[in-house]
Amino acid sequence: MLKVLMTGSRGFVGSATRKLFEEKEIEVIGYDLLDGKDIRDFDQLEEVIKLEKPDRILHLAAIARFAEADKNPVLAFETNAQGTLNVSKVASKYHIPIVCASTGSVYMPIEQTPPITEEFLARGNSVYGCSKLVGEQYAREFKNPWIILRYAHLYGKEKRMHGLIGGFLDRINRGRAPILMGGRQSNDFCYILDIAEANYLAVTASWDKWNNVFNIGTGEELTAEEAGKIVCETFNYHGDIEKHEARTVDPLKFVYDISKARTMLGFNPRYNFHDGLNHMKTEIENDKNSTQSKSSKMEN
Numbered sequence: 001m002l003k004v005l006m007t008g009s010r011g012f013v014g015s016a017t018r019k020l021f022e023e024k025e026i027e028v029i030g031y032d033l034l035d036g037k038d039i040r041d042f043d044q045l046e047e048v049i050k051l052e053k054p055d056r057i058l059h060l061a062a063i064a065r066f067a068e069a070d071k072n073p074v075l076a077f078e079t080n081a082q083g084t085l086n087v088s089k090v091a092s093k094y095h096i097p098i099v100c101a102s103t104g105s106v107y108m109p110i111e112q113t114p115p116i117t118e119e120f121l122a123r124g125n126s127v128y129g130c131s132k133l134v135g136e137q138y139a140r141e142f143k144n145p146w147i148i149l150r151y152a153h154l155y156g157k158e159k160r161m162h163g164l165i166g167g168f169l170d171r172i173n174r175g176r177a178p179i180l181m182g183g184r185q186s187n188d189f190c191y192i193l194d195i196a197e198a199n200y201l202a203v204t205a206s207w208d209k210w211n212n213v214f215n216i217g218t219g220e221e222l223t224a225e226e227a228g229k230i231v232c233e234t235f236n237y238h239g240d241i242e243k244h245e246a247r248t249v250d251p252l253k254f255v256y257d258i259s260k261a262r263t264m265l266g267f268n269p270r271y272n273f274h275d276g277l278n279h280m281k282t283e284i285e286n287d288k289n290s291t292q293s294k295s296s297k298m299e300n
Contacts, residue, residue, distance in 0.1 A: 070126075099146070172235060189227060
């Protein structure tokens with residue numbers, strides 16, 4: 001049985017990936033700040049590595065929001081860059097291949113014409129994007145197998161309160177008009193279950209696939225306005241939408257070329273935007289029904 005140490009195991013991506021790994025009979029060693037496990041603490045990380053002796057490391061832990069990184073750039077650098085350096089050092093020391101989660105934000109500002117390939121210039125134009133890019137560079141410095149996965153825009157039922165989809169649903173659920181930032185800018189929206197599958201494919205990849213960067217998305221381009229309308233239709237909202245100025249960190253056009261991941265990892269996303277939202281809606285409804293059922297049993 002493959003044994004994987006997963007940093008950020010209780011986060012949005014980690015929770016979905018852990019569930020898939022367990023279904024695939026991969027043993028997961030959780031390493032999460034919520035459990036007092038901090039990637040900024042090299043000695044603590046090394047002790048766990050020595051004790052558990054994992055076959056792979058899947059590094060997901062990060063400060064993963066623009067606003068959070070902007071609010072505390074030092075914490076973003078310590079976590080996304082220095083933390084990744086710690087993970088990479090210990091992985092190299094104990095000869096453990098490492099898969100690092102990164103982001104399409106490293107491609108900002110996009111000056112070439114999308115769809116974005118892995119050959120596009122990566123430099124970052126935000127605290128978040130730059131800190132993740134530095135982390136990537138640290139991972140690549142060691143003579144140790146590595147794979148870097150640059151995720152597109154992620155969505156799923158656990159990513160609430162922020163992002164276009166989470167932001168829309170949060171306001172709809174509170175009886176308020178959703179807010180559309182800009183509208184013309186486009187994105188590549190990737191469902192969380194496809195992200196979990198990409199993580200699985202990377203961790204189990206044959207050795208000739210390592211030491212590569214892969215774009216992980218769908219190749220489906222939607223403007224923010226189009227995506228917002230589909231969210232409203234899927235969740236039966238027929239009210240107004242407030243329109244604000246676009247964020248300066250958002251590119252005008254963002255869509256991935258995922259042919260490298262398709263060819264080398266066998267990554268074929270199962271969910272287009274409509275399918276992903278419908279699956280997400282079903283998951284949310286199942287959670288509500290489960291909560292109501294438990295509440296009813298307690299009352300009885």
